[in-house]
Amino acid sequence: MNHLIDRRLGGGNKSAVNRERFLRRYKEQIRRSVKGIASERSITDIDKGGNVNIPARDIREPVFRHGPGGDREVVNSGNREFIAGDTIPRPQGGGEGGGRGSEGGEGEGVDDFVFSLSREEFLDLFFEDMELPDLVRNFLGDIPERKWVRAGYRREGSPNNLAVVRTLKQSLGRRIALSAAIRDELEAARAELEEAERRSVSIMQVSMLRERVETLEKKLQRVPFLDDLDLRYRNRVAVPAPVARAVMFCLMDVSASMDERKKDLAKRFFTLLYLFLTRKYEQVNLVFIRHTDNAEECDEQAFFHDPRTGGTVVCSALELMHEIVEERYNDSSWNIYAAQASDGDAFGSDPAKSVRFLREFLLPLTRFFAYVEIPDENDGRTSTLWAAYEELPAIAQNFAMRRVAGHAEIYPVFRDLFSKETA
């Protein structure tokens, strides 16, 4: 008895678990590979997935097998010119077999095992074990926002939620159901009565029939128009509404001392932060604030590439940020992040004012505030702004500061800033 079965709909993707096992086992190698890619690639297109190389040596599954050496004969097909006794120079790379190519591919297998990670897998590894500070608690844990959504109907509820149309539908249905049998009976009784009246049978019988009709009519009237059973109320349930929006402020000093190198470093830092936020929030707005001795909001292009000259007043940028928050993001559904990049030059009372402003106005508002100082190359001195900011991490959990001197330092610093420990 032969059977023909269509399996196509039944569970594909049986190998998902095996693929996951593979990634798990070679996590170290893959991670290394990802790091390599990340360092080569421009950060703006980092979220593209990538090919991972694992050395063939590492994933080889060893078995006992014959090695080169000893005596053997190998049979091949397609002889054209050889006759018995001919000699052939030994092929290079060990006297393996007589087969040109027949055994060449067999054991050596020096090719690396290359496979591609999807964008998600790539970024997951790229960001692995980084968490936004306070994120787990606030973002996944106790979610402050809830919203009410419609969820069908129910039988109990407050009068203001009464669903009139639905209720009447129920009532109509019930009335039809309950009265159908009575109606049928009534009709039959009426017909009988008519018949009896026409044929003028005995009074007794007619009055009995009439009585019956009346009883039935009464019975029909007793079916209520609206019963408690009919009432339907709109049901609403509260579902947690994740706070899925974030705004990221990029603040940068664009005075003359910020050269291209510093701006480039800053850009990489901002990009990384942005990328990270887009991973966690559905919507991420960007606000660019550049400042010299006064601050202004600008677009990304101008932010990074439009040269400015002038002094440095950090506080102006902070004040502008505060204004923008008040104006546009003054709503608990926005998570506010800020990253400030500067070479740390600040003069006079500016650092002290900035610190006070940060502490009193900005830090309570923001989810996280990161300060990245990009000093001149080979400059070990701490700047005036750094010195002023140094008191902040101790009093504010959501403030972090680091010095970055080169490309290679961005990623570690970033990790450091957002590592679980500092949260």
Add this chain to the structure above:
Amino acid sequence: MTANPTVGTIRRAAEPISRGPEWTFDLIRRYDDAIGECAREFGLDTYPNQIEVITSEQMLDAYASTGLPITYPHWTHGKEFIRNEALYRKGYQGLAYEIVINSDPCIAYLMEENTITMQALVIAHASYGHNSFFKGNYLFRQWTYADAILDYLVFARSFVMKCEERYGIPAVEEILDSCHALSPHGVDKYKRPGAKSLKDEVRRQSEREESARQLFNDLWRTLPRKESKEAEEATRPVFPAEPEENVLYFVEKYSPKLEPWQKEIVRIVRKISQYFYPQSQTKVMNEGWACFWHYTLTNRLYDKGLVDDSFMLEFLQSHTNVISQRGFDQPGYGGLNPYALGFAMFTDLKRICEAPTDEDRQWFPEIAGGDWRQVLDFAMRNFKDESFIAQYLSPKLIRDFRLFAVADHEDEPELVVDAIHDEAGYQRVRTLLSRQYSRDFTVPDIQVANYERDGDRSLTLRHQMPRGQPLREDEAEETLKHLGRLWGFTVRLESVSDDGEVQSTLECPS
């Protein structure tokens, strides 16, 4: 392209079963019925068929689990999946048209991408060709339990997953890795004798006593006894008494360290390895047999008028692709194609029966001019690749394939052409080719030689070097480490040359 005249008379159908490339379930069923009828006319004995249509995704899954429908989760399957998926998605590699599982009922997976012609070909190939081979060949009859394999796989999977839950994924993975490394050496080639019944045992014991009584001679008592320590050492029995070639079996039975669950996992890998043993020994025959029958059955359909010319053209194109053999110097040469060699051999056997030449009469007197169906059936049932080639590779085929043997001897500075397809070389080429399909050619001969049960519990394996061929050393070391992990004490591997001398020793201390 004519069917065998000995098989009944052919009634031509008025209409082919289908036209055009589209398939439907109804059409597949009708083709299956028609092919099944042809198969019965030729007397093919098969398990019932279960034909399943799957997607390419599911085919990739099946690839990953070495063709089994169910396996336990393991990273190596993931590796295969990733590799095949990448090759397939980039278009470097097509997927098989079908996978067939040696079970009862015989399960054949058809790809949904196939045209109806390919589906018919695949049904003939897998559901009748392979299927009858599975049912008939002695190795399969001896070593696989077609009706139990699926249940066993289900058990294996759930057992492994239960172990993962209890002991953690890494612990299970370690054991599996080590077992996989040794799985080629987890195969029985000969049946173990069954356990003796108590009655037999008692009878044997009394027979032994009786014979001892008859042979009793008091004179022996008077001989002086050697009491030296050395003599005692020398006479101490070696365990195992006979070398054990199934290393995993030995580990499972005697490992001093493994927990019961770990032994059960060793057993699972060993059983699955054993299940594949007949397949590895009959690649040429199995594929050849299936190709021969898809060719014969499809031609029979054509003769009956059940398929049209366009069907046949597509069929022949696929068929010739499958059985093409490249020369050693052509690009893409990957050794002898088992489909090509097997198909050619069965076709050649049929030719020898039907139209023998003088040469055939001389080489195959017992079958030349015989009934081809009986001859093929006998060949299919009673051989494996090694013996099949040794028995049936004809000089004509050696010429057709232009086979030649090249000798690679360590002491020679150059390779030497040993034999070619000429009068002087037929016998030699045939012998050498047959040897090439013996298991020892691919899997080194490694056996458990000694287990120091009363000493340091070390385990010694003996590698019999065939004509001085050593093992690939770096891999051997790693594999030995895997054995060491399973064994828990020192393991040793001695390579012994043909004259019995130990050439090299690898050791993996505990």
